[in-house]
Amino acid sequence: MFSQMLQQALNEKAIRPEDFSELMIRLLDYGIINRDESQVEANLYDRYLQCQDLVDDYLSIIGVRIEHDEQFCFVRLYPPGASAPNLQDAEHSPFNQGFRHRPNQMEMALILVLRVEYEKSLREGLVDDKGCVLISMEEIAISLNNLLKRKLPEGLQERKQLFRNLRQLRIIRFNSDSSSEEAENWISIQPGISSLVSHDVLAQLDPESQQSEAAQLNERSETEGGRA
Known part of the structure; x- marks a missing residue:
């Protein structure tokens, strides 16, 4: 039937x-x-x-x-x-x-860091017309160390596999076809990253995101109050 x-x-x-x-x-x-x-x-x-x-x-x-x-x-x-x-x-x-698929600890750490970097770029208006953010591998490594005291895998193949896994989740893009290390110098963070990390978790890692959201709510409230 x-x-x-x-x-x-x-x-x-x-x-x-x-x-x-x-x-x-x-x-x-x-x-x-x-x-x-x-x-x-x-x-x-x-x-x-x-x-x-x-x-x-x-x-x-x-x-x-x-x-x-x-x-x-x-x-x-x-x-x-x-x-x-x-x-x-x-x-x-x-x-x-x-x-x-359940991300392992390293994948989850990288997802959290990418979410924080994505939010920062949103606040700074560094997002393209498709909602993507371009970030260097150096920035990712620094942020990973500063936020979670972790380091990216040292081996090129291990690092490429890590990013391939995140690419399969459709939260990043990078040139995985090239064998050169330069091909991974830049990563494009996709807007789908927002659906994997809650705002509560984001606020714990990046307090500025919570302050920014509160400021937007206040601004909206003042605007609506002025109209009233």
Whole structure:
């Protein structure tokens, strides 16, 4: 019965069952689709927009939650029971089972540092029109040491694998095809980084972010009060 209803709904949207299946498999396998990542993901993201209600209903049955960032065009899944910083109701490889991939300690440390650096760049207006931030490897190393007293892996291959793992989470971009160390001198932090670190955790690492948010709220309150 459910399959017949799904088939009928797909027919109404002019989407083939195999195309819907491809979209669902990709989402569940990677855990994220980012339109700017590749032509393949651009096509899948556009297909998601065509049948967003069907995808949402389908995944809600198994308790999977969806974050859809319309500004930066990405869709991220959260397993049942997982905490999602940008979703209000927290109750409700390809990449090594990316959907359920749990970053190791080094990956998590780097994610936290990248989130702090991303927030700093937001405050300084150093964000491009796609919401990305360019940062040097030297800045990352310094921030990692200052905030968490950690160091990046010394070996080139180990370091490249670390950043490849974060790239699979669609939170950074870098030239992973080159074998030269210079190719990793710059990293592009993607806006999806915001969905992995809550504001509470960010405030503990970077108190300025909390002050900035409070200042914005005060400014908004004063503006609304003036209008009243």
